[in-house]
Amino acid sequence: MSNDERPAPGHGPHDEGQIDWEVAGPLLERGAELHLPLHEQAAAWLRELLVGPGADGGQGVDRVLDVGSGPGVITCLLARAFPAAEVVAVDASAALLERAHARAGRLGLGDRVRTHLAELPDGLDALGGADLIWAARTLHHVGDQRAQVAALGAHLRPGGLLAVCEGGLTPRFLPRDIGIGRPGLQARIDAACEDWFCEMRAALPGTVDDIEDWPAFLADAGLRTPCTRSFLLDLPAPLSAAARACLQDTLTQGLDLYGDRLDEGDRTTLARLADPDDAAGIVRRPDAFLLSAQTVHTARAQ
Template sequence: MSDHDRPGPGHHHRHDSVHPDWEMLGPDLERGAELYTPLYEQAASWLREAAPGAAPGGVRRVLDIGSGPGVVSCLLARAFPDAEVVAVDATGALLERARDRAARLGLADRVHTQLAEVPDGLDALGGADLIWSSKALHHVGDQRAAVAALAGHLRPGGLLALAEGGLTPRFLPRDLGIGRPGLQSRLDAAGEEWFSEMRAALPDTVDETEDWPAFLADAGLRAPGTRSFLLDLPAPLSADARAYLVTTLSRAREMYGDRLDEDDRTALARLTDPEDAAGITRRPDAFFLSAQTVHTARA
C-alpha cells in the first residue's frame, strides 16, 4: 500500500496483521506520507524525466495502486499536470481521504478514486501511461504474479514504477543513555522476523527471492531502471516528525515487543512517554534517515 507501510523501525507504518484495519490507520498513514513528501517529490521528478515518451501523447493517465489516503496520488497529479490520476485502494475510507485531499489542493478534477483489490480486482481499471505502486505488492502472496497483473494495464511505451525495498529507517542514536546500546538494531531484527511471518501467512504466498527487476523482466517489460531516494531529517526534529516516531515506536512495542527483552521494552516505554526527558518528544538527538528504492521498466 502506498503512503507507507510496516509499522515500527522496519518499514514505515502500515500493517498490524495480515488483515489490518486500514481505516483506523488512515490518519497515521497520511501523516507518515506527508513526512516523506520530500522523498516522493524526488521520485516524481525522476519519473517525469523517465516517462515523457511513455505514450505518443505523453502521460495522460496515471494509476496509483495501493494509494492509501492519496498523498502520493496528489503529488503525481502535480508532477504530470496533463494527466488524470486514479487512486486505487481496497479501503473505501482511505479513498475518501484521497478525495478530500484532492479537493483541498484543487485537484478534484484530475484525481479520481477506484475501489479495487490488488491484484485480483484490477480488471476494470483500464490502461495507463504510468503505474505507480508503493509498498502494496508485498501484501500480496504471489508478488511476481502481481507485477505481471500491473504490467498488463500499461499502454504501449508505458512505465511501471514499484517502490519496494530500500534501507531501514534510522532515528535512534546507538547509545540512548537508557537501556543497552543498540536498541535500533534489535528493533529492526524483531521487525524483520515479524514481517517474514506476515508474508508467510498471506493467502497463496509464494516463497521466492524478492528480485523486483526480475519480476519486471518476467512480466515482459524492458529498459529496467532502479534508483533510491533519501529522506534526511537531521536533529532536532520537528514536532510532526517526533509525533510520527512516537506512533511508530508505540506500534512496534504493541506488535513485536514480546520479541524483545524486558530491558528493551522498558526503554521503548520511556522513549514513547511524552513526560520523560529521555523520550522522543523531548530528547534533542532524535533524527530521521531513510531511503526508498524505486524499480521501473516500460512496456
C-alpha cells in the same frame, strides 16, 4: 493496502484484519507527508523517464494509477507531477480513499483525481490502461509478488512505465547509545520487525517463497529497459515536532506489533521512547533524526 505500511519509521502498521482505517488514516497521512521530499525526487525521475529531461507539462501522460494509494498523499503528488493526467487512487480501504478524495479537493486537484476501491491481486480490470502505474510498498502484501508485477504490467499502455517502490535501507532515527537501556536498541528493533515481517509474508494467501529480485520480476513480465534508483530522506536532529510525533506513532505501533519479540529491558526502553510524557521519549529528544532511503524499480511496456 497503503503507501506506508511496514512497521518501521516511515511505515505504518499492517494487520489488515484488525486495523481501523478511520483511526490509522491520519497517522498514515502524516507519515507520508513527512516523506514527501523523498517522493518528490522519485516523481521528478519518473517524469524524466516518461517525457524526457526538462520537458514541461508531462505531455503524453494521460493516465496514472497509484496502486495501494492509502490516504492519497502520493496520488496528489503524482497529479502535480503530471498535470495533464487523470490520476486514480486505488486502495482496498474505503476510509483511506475518502481521505484521498478529500485531500485532492483541498489541493484543487479534485477534477483530475478519482478513487477506485479494489483489492490486489484482482480488481483493476475495470480501470483499463495507464501510462504510469506506481505501486509503493504494496506488493509485499501479496503472496505471489512475481505474478502481481506481471498483472500490473499487463495494464500498461504501449510505452507505459511500471514503478515499484520496494526495498531501500532501514530507517535510522536514534544514536547507538540513547542514555537509557542497553546501547544498540535500534538494531534489535530492526531484527524484531524483520521477524514479524517474515511471518506476515509467510501467512499471506498463496505466498510464494521467491528471491525478491524486482528487476527480474519486471523482466519476466515482458517489460523492457529496467532502471533502479534510490532516493534519500535526510532530516537531521533536531527534528520538528511533527516529525518526532510521527516517529512516536510508529514506535507505539511497533510496541504493539513486535514488542513481545524483545527482551524485557528493550520492551521497557521502547515503551519509554513511545511515551509522550517521558522525558526520554522520542517527542522530547533533541538527538532524534530520520535517515531513510527508498528504492524504486521501473520498466517499460513494449
